[in-house]
Amino acid sequence: MKIKGIIYCCCLLGFVLIACSLQAQYTINGSVEGMSTGRALLVGDIYEGRDTLTKVEIKDGKFTMNGRVDEVSCAFLVVEGRIGVRLFLENNEVFDVRFKLKEAPEVRGGGQNQQLNREFMQIEEKKMLKLHDTGREFAEASRNRDTVAIRKIREKQAKILEELEQEKSIFLKRHGNTFFxxxxxxxxxxxMSAGDVQEAFDLCCDELKTTLPGKYITALLPKLAKIAVGATVPDFVSITPEGKEVSLYGIRSRIKLIDFWSSNCGRCREENRATRPIYERYHARGFEVISYSLDTKRELWLKAIADDKLPWIQVSDLGGQKMKIMIENYGIWSLPANLMVDENNRVIARNITSEELEKVLPKFLGIE
Structure with missing residues (x-):
């Protein structure tokens, strides 16, 4: 009887634990200032396919969401007409989210990863506040055409960015074994380079590596290795404005700059215009530029080429699966981006500015 009783108790305990596990869920309590009715959406992050996970109605400016995740997950909470907010969903955690007018939402509660997100955002906010102050100084110096002051302010801005990037790097290494x-x-x-990604990924435990972002990085690392300095980049074929197919490998030149841009990227347009005199100076001596546009509207792409008077090779797939493959194969995270390769399509530099290009190009062409 005692043995049967023990078995019965163990089974009962097992059922209770399973039931508790199934009932474990997260809760999001939201309030929306100045909005009595509407709809709130919880949208999965990129690894969730950007699908809508939950949608609820807002009543009297309030709403509640409940759900369950199989692992820690990142999602965006969105209310129409307001700034969205990132939430790190964990079962048994309660989030209190307040949407304010013309302000970023305030998030209270959540677990360890949400707290890390708050701390990291504070580093970003510190950067923005300091840069905002220098922005006023820069505007005044520009009005006065004070070139000395402008140069000093730019140096000050660069130092602020460098210090805060170091602070962010220290934070990320300290908490390297977390989902956040x-x-x-x-x-x-x-x-990033394959080496830097691998170094950061090695800080994660095996359990984290089996999560969705962990699986994404595992699949991405071999692709990043193909565009590391010294690696031979994969070939691609794309279409010129005239409808001609152009192959990267088919372009013969001592040095090739593969440039990624779009017509609505202001910094890209500035870099293109700054690169033009460099191209004109060194093109005849073995330098070629191949610009791949991430535009999806042909008319905007062609207008930007004409307005900026770009003389080099222009190609684009104007969206679709081929463009998606290009973005992954060539490690395009933000614009502008570029890869410099030699005549054998081996990478010799990544993401260099027009100023850096002007300095290193003579050396790569062997004309110093």
Whole structure:
């Protein structure tokens, strides 16, 4: 009887534990200032396919969401007409989200990963406040055409950015074995070198590596290795404005700059215009530029080429699966982006500015 009783108790305990596990869920309580009715949406992050996970009606300016996740997940809580907010969903955690007028939402509660997100955002906010102050100084110096002051302010801005990037790097390394940092790594990995991604990924435990962002990085690392300095980049074929197919490997030149841009990227347009005199100076000596546009509207692409008077090779797939493959194969995380390759299509530099290009190009062409 005692043995049967023990078995019965163990079975009962097992059922209770299973039931508790199934009932475990997250709760989001929201309030929306200045909105009595409407709809709130919870949208999965990129690894969730950007699908809507939950949608609820707002009543009297309030709403509640409940759900369950199989693992820690990142999602965006969105209310129409308001700034969205990132939430790190964990079962048994309660979030209190307040949407304010013309302000970023305030998030209270959540688990360890939500707290890390708050701390990291504070670093970003510190950067923005300091840069905002220098922005006023820069505007005044520009009005006065004070070139000395402008140069000093730019140096000051560069120092602020450098210091805060160091602070962010220290924070990410300190918390390297957390879902928050893994998610941040996966978000930035396309623009990083394979070595830097691997170093950060190695800080994660095996359990984290089996999560969705962990699986994404595992699949991405071999692709990043193909565009590392010294690697031979994969070939691609794309279409010129005239409808001609152009192959990267088919372009013969001592040095090739593969440039990624779009017509609505202001910084891209500035870099293109700054690169033009460099191209004109060195094109005849073995330098070629191949610009791949991430535009999806042909008329905007062609107008930007004409307005900026770009003389080099222009190609684009104007969206679709081929463009998606290009973005992954060439590690395009943000624009502008570029890869410099030699005549054998081996990478010799990544993401260099027009100023850096002007300095290193003579050396790569062997004309110093």
């Amino acid at each position: 940092v893994l998610h941040d790594l996966a978000r930035r990995a396309l623009g």
